[in-house]
Amino acid sequence: MQIGPIHIGDGKWRFTLWAPRARSVDLLLGAGPGAPERSLPMECAGRGYWIGDTEHAHPGTRYRFRLTYPDGSTVERADPASHLQLEDVHGPSTVVDHDAHTWRHDQFAPPLLAETVIYELHTGAFTEEGTFDAAAEKLNHLVDLGVNAVEIMPVAQFPGPRNWGYDGVYPFAVHPAYGGPDGLRRFVDACHGKHIAVILDVVYNHLGPEGNYLRDFGPYFTNAYTTPWGEAVNFDGPGSDGVRNYFVQNAIHWLDRYRIDGLRLDATHAIFDYRPTHILGELSKAVADLAAHRGRRFWLMAESDLNDPRLVRPREGSGLGMDAVWCDDFHHAVHALLTDERDGYYMDYGRAKDVARAMENGFVYTGQYSPFRGHGHGAPCPDIAPERFITCIQNHDQVGNRMLGERLARLVDFETLKCAAAMLLLAPQTPLLFMGEEYGEDNPFLYFISHLDGDLVQAVRNGRKEEFAHFMAHGEPPDPQSEATFADSTLNWPKATSKRGQELFAWYKALIALRRELPAAAPGETRAALLDRGGLLRLERGSALVAFYNLNDNEPYQELEPHMPPGGWRIALDSSDPRFTGAAEAAPDLQPKGVRIYTKDTPR
Known part of the structure; x- marks a missing residue:
């Protein structure tokens, strides 16, 4: 209906x-x-x-x-x-007329997942203007980088002009502060004209508190389950047929009316449904039917912290039919290793072998005991193609949920930034970049709101202080309601043209270009090994690529040849190249946190 x-x-x-x-x-x-x-x-x-x-x-x-x-x-x-x-x-x-826009690039088809590099952005903080039209003016930057998909944080109506978007209360309405329905259509059309797919972040596990009137209409919510952010959505209780239809229709709304190419489903682990056909399976079936009807390909990407491969297994085999699943393990493994942080869930990571396992397998935890959770975590996934895992070294959650919103550029040195980028972009999973990381943006990305209800604003402030109480010896969390907090989170584009910004951008661009030359990896084909007591990480992508990462803080490696697999190889990229360092010449040895990448002598 x-x-x-x-x-x-x-x-x-x-x-x-x-x-x-x-x-x-x-x-x-x-x-x-x-x-x-x-x-x-x-x-x-x-x-x-x-x-x-x-x-x-x-x-x-x-x-x-x-x-x-x-x-x-x-x-x-x-x-x-x-x-x-x-x-x-x-x-x-x-009332909105969805037929008024004349699509200029209506024949666009998104790339295959194995060929995709995703760039996550917040429309309001991506540019100083904070609109879809202003974001469209930056698309040449993304094309030059090599990105071919953008993921937009939620744009559904929330209170006030500033918000991450996860407090939305009208899931079908495009926020007018960003440019409304017409602005979103222009942005999608512009992206397609640059051969860039568009993924929209949508929230089906809860709605925000302010302006949420759904309970006046029907049983949209349930007390049978709880979420950390608000009432759970009623997907399996009395009256749930209408609720399920509401969210299925929402997905169709974005994909059909706005030509969105894929949806990122927020926190699917907080979508509770014990009906025989799970709502995610019903959703994937509806989207598949739309794809067949329109002759287009759509993506459904599930964010989940459960490490559950059933999300991406076919519906016919008791899976839920998602195209890809978030792989937080990759981020946690790289971040903990390179920053030495061990608070919270980082206590489960921090060893070089965790990074090696993430590169090989996607999930680090596939059933083994998790000290942070206090129980076994995850399930084996040997059958899942690597590109169906979405990986990152930064995203809005992992940066913005820190008290001070520090990006990786604030936490590690320049060479370590390049090392982390090469871990992400050479692994076979589908990589996601967070806006600005390609040039080393060091403005924070903070949590911000603009609620209209003063009591709710104070409750959010108090909640942030409670959440970070053990960090407050270093100060208090920035006020989420303050316009200055939002302004501080906006990208500083002049940094992209600085010497360091251009060097890091060149490194990202070279890595993405090299990645495009590699064949898609089959499950089990990628091998990552720790050498020299764990100080050297070797990554092999079948017979197409070998990469070495020097994980030592101070010691260079003089000889890599003994660790090379058989065959003729040539250096394809080296992080010490003057293009990426500004030095007069490349270092002969593999420097601390350095990366050296080999491909076959014979061009493919």
């Missing part, structure tokens, strides 16, 4: 609402400050759905619903499937 406003032709619009708690529903057209209002009764279509057709709506019309309950009480609410909230989360909805 399609929901929300739909243009059905001849100047008519159909409004469909799921509101099983209402005895009757009226559509209020023109609702808004000083605007005339027209009330149209809606017809009950069964199973909690209400439908109303009208000739009195047009693009830009404000509207609400009046719900009358069995006890005679009434409320007026915006559409849960609103496509635009011009007056923020407490105002009316606005």
